[in-house]
Each structure stands twice: as structure tokens, then as C-alpha cells.
Amino acid sequence: MPKVSSVIVPYTTYLRVYEPLAAFPEPERGHWARYARRPDRPSYQDELRRSLTDLLPTPPVPVPVHESDDAFVIEVGGVVCVCPWRTRLRGWQALAGLDEELPPPVLDAVLPPVVRRQAAQDYERWLVRNPDARPWIRTATWQVPLNWFVLVSDEEREYDRGSDTPGGAPPVLRYRTPMVQARRRVARGLRALREAIDEGPLIDGLVDVGRWLEEFHPRSYVELDYGGLVHALPAGELEADHSAADVAEGIEALRRGDEAAAGAAYGRLVERWRSVRDRRSAN
Numbered sequence: 108m109p110k111v112s113s114v115i116v117p118y119t120t121y122l123r124v125y126e127p128l129a130a131f132p133e134p135e136r137g138h139w140a141r142y143a144r145r146p147d148r149p150s151y152q153d154e155l156r157r158s159l160t161d162l163l164p165t166p167p168v169p170v171p172v173h174e175s176d177d178a179f180v181i182e183v184g185g186v187v188c189v190c191p192w193r194t195r196l197r198g199w200q201a202l203a204g205l206d207e208e209l210p211p212p213v214l215d216a217v218l219p220p221v222v223r224r225q226a227a228q229d230y231e232r233w234l235v236r237n238p239d240a241r242p243w244i245r246t247a248t249w250q251v252p253l254n255w256f257v258l259v260s261d262e263e264r265e266y267d268r269g270s271d272t273p274g275g276a277p278p279v280l281r282y283r284t285p286m287v288q289a290r291r292r293v294a295r296g297l298r299a300l301r302e303a304i305d306e307g308p309l310i311d312g313l314v315d316v317g318r319w320l321e322e323f324h325p326r327s328y329v330e331l332d333y334g335g336l337v338h339a340l341p342a343g344e345l346e347a348d349h350s351a352a353d354v355a356e357g358i359e360a361l362r363r364g365d366e367a368a369a370g371a372a373y374g375r376l377v378e379r380w381r382s383v384r385d386r387r388s389a390n
Contacts, residue, residue, distance in 0.1 A: 125188035130324035170198035199230040254312035261352035293317040303361040
């Protein structure tokens with residue numbers, strides 16, 4: 108099991124793909140097979156903490172110099188599946204969207220323009236050598252994008268309150284589903300949404316995540332993990348959070364042409380995630 112750190116780094120959520128070892132060519136397959144047998148594999152908090160540590164030097168290091176050789180590992184039905192971190196690639200991709208997340212003065216203070224330009228140039232050169240590269244992990248802060256919930260079902264929800272004792276296990280809220288199910292739900296969701304509305308951010312996001320899923324082995328698993336966000340929400344709210352069920356109910360209502368039921372489901376989602384955004388503002 109991944110080790111649990113007592114120091115929590117909030118508030119990132121994750122969408123991960125775990126591919127079976129057979130999906131990887133040698134020698135990478137051998138590396139992951141050996142890695143999966145390690146008893147001391149790091150947790151998602153360790154991964155995030157390492158990336159934040161790189162921002163402390165002057166000048167900061169926005170993207171690791173070398174790619175990570177770590178991964179998350181699960182075993183389902185006797186099959187080992189791995190989700191490589193690919194921290195360097197994800198760092199480059201995250202930099203591209205920072206100007207939409209932070210005001211220019213704050214962004215320049217955190218990551219000076221010269222640092223960002225150098226990182227962008229490094230990424231362009233790297234892409235020439237690796238044109239088909241894609242991450243196994245997508246992240247979001249202070250939210251779970253609604254299109255992610257389309258991929259999973261409420262029956263796949265796993266919630267553990269964790270332990271209240273110091274150093275005890277943290278809360279966990281996640282969903283995990285076979286890739287074939289996730290792809291089927293994307294197709295059904297898009298069909299219902301497009302019949303009901305012409306366009307919108309939910310459709311755009313679902314098209315984007317659907318294209319991403321097509322890049323992976325069909326026997327992979329998809330995991331939606333609330334990650335560090337569980338530490339920002341009271342246990343009662345986490346226990347009552349059935350957002351995947353609300354999304355599924357809303358899409359089914361649209362398919363039936365029941366606009367009132369679709370609106371009610373959407374209203375529950377908006378209210379729930381507005382309270383999360385309010386906590387972000389308070390912090």
C-alpha cells in the first residue's frame with residue numbers, strides 16, 4: 108500500500124488511467140513490473156509535495172529536469188495495472204494554462220516570464236522527439252469537472268471516512284471503472300447532450316476527455332479521485348456527495364425530454380460545488 112504522510116498538501120483532484128502491463132513496450136514493461144512489487148510506493152500527496160518543492164528555489168523549477176519513474180499501481184482480478192506519473196510532461200502542460208488561473212502580477216511573481224519562456228522552449232523541443240506523448244493523469248484544483256462524473260457510476264463510488272486519530276488514514280472518496288464502461292458512458296452522454304442542447308462547456312469537456320481515453324489500452328481502468336479535496340470538506344458533505352448519480356440522472360432526464368428533472372439534478376450539482384468554491388475564496 109502507498110505510504111501515508113501526516114503532512115497534507117491540498118486541494119487537487121485527479122482523473123487517472125491505469126493500463127495493464129501488457130500495454131507497455133519493453134524495457135518499460137519490465138521496469139513497471141519490478142516497481143509494482145515495491146512495498147514503499149509513494150502516495151498522491153508525495154507526488155504533489157515533490158512538485159511544490161521544485162517551486163521553492165530561486166529561480167523556481169516549474170518543470171522537473173528529468174521525467175519521473177514513479178507510478179500508481181492497482182491490481183484487479185490478478186492483473187497489475189499502472190498509472191505513470193509523467194510529472195515532467197504534466198508540468199509543461201499545466202504551465203500552458205496558468206495564465207487563465209492566475210492574474211498576471213501573481214503569475215509573474217510565482218514564475219517569472221523568463222522562466223516560463225525557457226520551459227515553453229524546452230517543451231517545444233521535447234515534443235519534436237515525442238509527438239505522441241500523453242499523460243495518464245489529469246488534475247483539477249478545488250473542483251471535480253462535471254464531465255469527469257459522466258465516466259463513472261454511483262455504484263462504483265468508494266467512500267472511507269478515514270481515521271480521526273493523529274497520523275491515521277485520511278478520508279478517501281473515489282470511483283473506479285473499466286475503460287470500456289467509461290467510453291460507453293461518454294458516447295451515451297454526448298448523444299443525449301447533443302440532442303438536448305447545441306453546445307456548451309459540458310459537451311466540449313466530454314469530447315476532450317473522450318478523445319483522451321481513446322489513447323489507452325481497452326482493458327485499462329479509469330479512476331476519479333477526490334484526492335486532497337477531501338481535507339477541505341466536512342465528513343458529512345463528503346458522505347452526502349453523490350455527484351455522479353446527479354450527473355447520470357440529469358443526462359437520463361435530458362434523454363427522456365424531462366427538462367424539469369434535468370434542471371433539478373443540475374441545481375443540486377451547482378449548489379454542492381458552489382459551496383466548495385466558497386471555501387476556496389475563504390482560503
